[in-house]
Amino acid sequence: MTQDVLQPFSEYLGIERGMSPLTVEAYCRDVRRFLASAIDYGVLDDPTDATQWARLDAQKDLLRNHLARLRDHEYRLSTVDRHLAAIRAFYRFLLLNRTVQSPPPNLRTGRGGREKRLPRDLTVELVQDILELPDPCEEKGRRDLTLLEMIYGLGLRLAEVVGMNLGDLDFPAEKLLVRGKGSRERFMPLAGQARHALEEYLAGRLEPEVWLALRDGILPREMQEHPVFLGRQYRRISRRTVQYRVSHYAGKLAGLTGVSPHTLRHSFATHLLEGGAGIRIVQELLGHRNLSTTQIYTHLDRSRLRAAFDQAHPRAKRAKK
Numbered sequence: 120m121t122q123d124v125l126q127p128f129s130e131y132l133g134i135e136r137g138m139s140p141l142t143v144e145a146y147c148r149d150v151r152r153f154l155a156s157a158i159d160y161g162v163l164d165d166p167t168d169a170t171q172w173a174r175l176d177a178q179k180d181l182l183r184n185h186l187a188r189l190r191d192h193e194y195r196l197s198t199v200d201r202h203l204a205a206i207r208a209f210y211r212f213l214l215l216n217r218t219v220q221s222p223p224p225n226l227r228t229g230r231g232g233r234e235k236r237l238p239r240d241l242t243v244e245l246v247q248d249i250l251e252l253p254d255p256c257e258e259k260g261r262r263d264l265t266l267l268e269m270i271y272g273l274g275l276r277l278a279e280v281v282g283m284n285l286g287d288l289d290f291p292a293e294k295l296l297v298r299g300k301g302s303r304e305r306f307m308p309l310a311g312q313a314r315h316a317l318e319e320y321l322a323g324r325l326e327p328e329v330w331l332a333l334r335d336g337i338l339p340r341e342m343q344e345h346p347v348f349l350g351r352q353y354r355r356i357s358r359r360t361v362q363y364r365v366s367h368y369a370g371k372l373a374g375l376t377g378v379s380p381h382t383l384r385h386s387f388a389t390h391l392l393e394g395g396a397g398i399r400i401v402q403e404l405l406g407h408r409n410l411s412t413t414q415i416y417t418h419l420d421r422s423r424l425r426a427a428f429d430q431a432h433p434r435a436k437r438a439k440k
Contacts, residue, residue, distance in 0.1 A: 124167050125150060131212050137301045141278065149205035156185040169218075175210070176219035182206060240389040241382060245375065246271055252368045258323060262348060263364050265313075265320040266356075270365070270380050272313035274387035274405055276300075277380040281358050286343025288317070291336040299406035307404065317347075324349070388413070 125147045132143045154166035162181055163171050175181070185206075189199050213219045241249075250267055254260035269280050279297050287296040288309065295309045309317070322330050332338045350356035361380060369378035384405075391401050402413040 124169060127216075128209060128212050131215075132208065136208070139278075139300045139302070142300070145201065146205035146208060149202045150209045153182075153185055153202070153206050153209070156188065157181060160184060172213060172218050175213065177221045240386045241378070243390055245372065246383070246386055246390075248372055249368050249378075252371055255319065261316070261320040261323060262356075263368070265316040266348060266361060266364060267368070267383065268313040268316040271383040271387050272311060273297075273307050274384050274391075275307075276384060276406075277358055277361060279406075280380070281348065281356060281361060283347040284343060285333055285338060285345045285347060288333060288347070289336060290314075290318075290334050297406065301408075303406065303408070305403070305406050321347070 157163040253264040346355035
């Protein structure tokens with residue numbers, strides 16, 4: 120199936136629904152898999168023929184069988200949920216264009232609802248150990264240290280730190296413009312160790328006159344779209360490179376595996392909450408649209424929770440016999 124077949128659907132998701140490019144790509148991939156199932160179950164003959172999509176109208180059994188197939192392949196419930204959301208969006212698109220007459224099938228993924236997977240978080244000490252590993256005497260070391268500081272110090276997503284441009288930095292006002300999911304923008308404070316690392320990195324990478332203009336808030340317009348972080352051949356750093364560098368430094372610590380940029384972002388949120396920041400503040404800093412998304416970051420392990428309870432509550436201690 121060619122990408123052109125779903126191009127109108129892709130534009131609907133990106134322009135009308137305001138979804139991020141990565142979400143649009145995932146939804147289109149999920150819909151292509153659904154259309155392939157429609158062939159297997161005899162509903163469609165050719166999924167690339169959009170005129171046949173009218174046959175998808177009121178095909179609740181098709182959707183039910185498709186989701187069952189995904190579960191049989193042991194997909195996580197969160198992944199099955201995304202497939203279902205993509206298919207519902209596709210049906211809304213077809214309904215909007217009068218290809219089908221019925222609304223999206225009303226099905227749930229089942230098995231107790233959506234699976235809640237808590238991201239891993241690191242202790243403050245472990246994060247500090249990771250931050251001490253890049254060599255600040257080398258340009259790549261200064262870049263890597265700045266990447267780590269921006270992700271952990273500001274809780275940035277991988278796509279946000281990769282997509283950062285020089286024009287997003289406002290050193291005089293001590294703020295950073297972050298472009299998040301769904302083209303939503305937010306401002307983050309540009310201070311502390313993250314700002315210091317950024318200044319050291321950019322002062323060594325940029326031409327002196329460009330750095331001074333950026334520092335003073337008078338960067339020329341033609342420079343504002345230039346990337347902050349560079350990779351090979353002086354191009355914008357790739358997502359894969361950032362993932363590799365984070366994993367590389369974490370791997371230098373004995374037994375520390377599976378650490379990703381999202382691990383550092385989650386640690387940022389966890390450490391803020393443990394330090395007394397309110398969940399609404401953390402929601403704003405993380406760029407979450409819904410509070411329910413932020414609430415998965417509020418977990419505490421049982422030992423810390425019990426210790427805090429025993430220490431703080433007057434009725435927590437067991438009465439003496």
